[in-house]
Amino acid sequence: MGSTGLNQRLVRAQSWVSQSVDKIDTPALVIDLDAMERNLAGMAAFAQAQGLRLRPHAKTHKSAELALLQMAQGAVGVCVQKVDEALVLSRNGVNDIFITNEVIDPVKLARLAHAVQLGDTRFAIAADSALGIERLIDALKAARANEVGAIDVFVEMDIGHGRCGVESPEQALRLAQLIQQNPTLRFAGLQAYHGAAQHLRSTAERDATMATSAARVQEAVNTLQGAGVTVPLITGAGTGSFVREAGGGLWGELQVGSYLFMDADYAANETDPDAPRFEHALFVKSQVMSRSTHHAVCDAGHKSHAIDSGLPRVAHPPGQRFSNGGDEHGVLHPIEANASPPPLGNAVWLIPGHCDPTVNLHEAYVGVRGGLLQGTVERIIAIDARGALA
């Protein structure tokens, strides 16, 4: 492998520390640290007031530093989606990690088992098939990880999303019993997350959908308890739905992720009256590099921000609408008919449509204190698990 320029880019980013935001080269992923800390505190206070465990989803930020910040404010640990994310965070000091996803591949399970065997980190994992559980047992035995102690396994239920998870209470019972039969594993409860519900716009739709989901969870709990299987914990919820999981008495742990940054998609949801107010804390700083009489072109496109949940919104300058300019460009049109596009060289601050896959496009966060427009770069925050896909 030759030189990728990654180290040079990280050294460059470090040179902006203690400098004005004007020094930040574009495009760059910027955190408004003041706003992020208010989001962090708001969710921590909510979970504490409700008496719920908070286990934020690190798939959003992929950063050990931010995971440890969440844990310092009361989170019991974090969630991830992939084994490689878990390994990277564990190597960087995060010591309680739940892989909220199925892993079938023996190679990946061997990597996980090796990390379990090291004993530094408490790992948990989800399962929705007997094959997944059997292969996990085999991997733990092969790595002699079973000598370290049992690892937590949650049975994932499909509660309406139609993606992963068992389809019936009976299947959940069979898998819970399979887990209980093996002393290497501990049946930790049910993983019950409804991804699609997060993005239903009205509070009424989210209420109705999550009420149906809660009924399915209750039915599974009844089935398991009826067969003598205690359900220690139900874990799930996201930034769009968590007020419902928190209020129902079933869920004991919240896996919210996007609350830390917010994005244009979540901001388009009707606000829950009982939820803390979350602010936009994640931005792509871009700049105008071409300009006609009608529009300006900035240097951020699909390689700088994900568009699966829509195009970015323009936070600054005001009065500009973003339209798709392809992989490396964004086009800004003045919203008012007689207004002008911003001049060449001007900074353009974008609010990504969807924070998680946008974060995965960048190598580091630039943490800014004192606001986007007059602030100072406080620190560079590593996106440790960027590209940890497997």
Added chain:
Amino acid sequence: MGSTGLNQRLVRAQSWVSQSVDKIDTPALVIDLDAMERNLAGMAAFAQAQGLRLRPHAKTHKSAELALLQMAQGAVGVCVQKVDEALVLSRNGVNDIFITNEVIDPVKLARLAHAVQLGDTRFAIAADSALGIERLIDALKAARANEVGAIDVFVEMDIGHGRCGVESPEQALRLAQLIQQNPTLRFAGLQAYHGAAQHLRSTAERDATMATSAARVQEAVNTLQGAGVTVPLITGAGTGSFVREAGGGLWGELQVGSYLFMDADYAANETDPDAPRFEHALFVKSQVMSRSTHHAVCDAGHKSHAIDSGLPRVAHPPGQRFSNGGDEHGVLHPIEANASPPPLGNAVWLIPGHCDPTVNLHEAYVGVRGGLLQGTVERIIAIDARGALA
């Protein structure tokens, strides 16, 4: 910065070399080397037969190894979109690079000027504003790069896309004259690329659009020549339109990129009768990690493939339709009503909707020889300029 796991992942990928495709961990970005080499040869033969310069766009592959392969087969050099891409490729041995994009930021121009001053690589750049040209001159002087010799500057014209480029022949003339006034710069011709035309589905629409674009280019050439300014070269074209630029007698250089890999979006275009046949050569290998009676879930989502030009198509197994499963999942539904989803652990080969931003999500290509299903991993190819956004 802590451990990102990147080195571990690259070492892991190297361990697959000389092994069966079955050993490739998922999700992974895989090149069918046989198909890619046929695409490479097909475009090289086309350009040679037409007597045109071929300067493939490295924004597609971001790889020095693939750039050098293109140059070994007759390409005069490559194009990039960003200064950081140019610097990474230059450091890895690519010695003729055209930045087909505007650069206004003095910090970026200083980096470029420093690389020009080293003298290893012939650089060219596009401009569409007097400010961009003046700042380029200042940066070259500050780095004493002007003592090395002139660098090529192309004036970019907007030929219908409505993004970058001057709007009139008179503007093109003014910028060409500004370039000619400074001995540090050489007026190299016109950058004339129509991005949106690449994705018009019918050959008739592409014919009509590019005919209008060619008329705009001809008008600019007439204006410049009428004022005594020779236009040494017109450069542009993409995989969707290049047969038209090649045939018109105006363009002398083709900047095609996606022909190397093809993707689902380009494959949806009506084929040009006069174009070489290009094959899908880029795939995401994924695997089934959850399965219900109705569908299977594979381990590739928005963090493994870009969806700006649509969802991936399923190359294998046959008979499955891909639907959106979010950032880390894809959902497979059997197309026939009484068919089954593929079993747990099975490999799933996806054809990305859009190759360029998909490549940018991965750290390396896995180069396979002998076909996707029974082939062998021949080599790992670095995606050197992945994440080179600035």
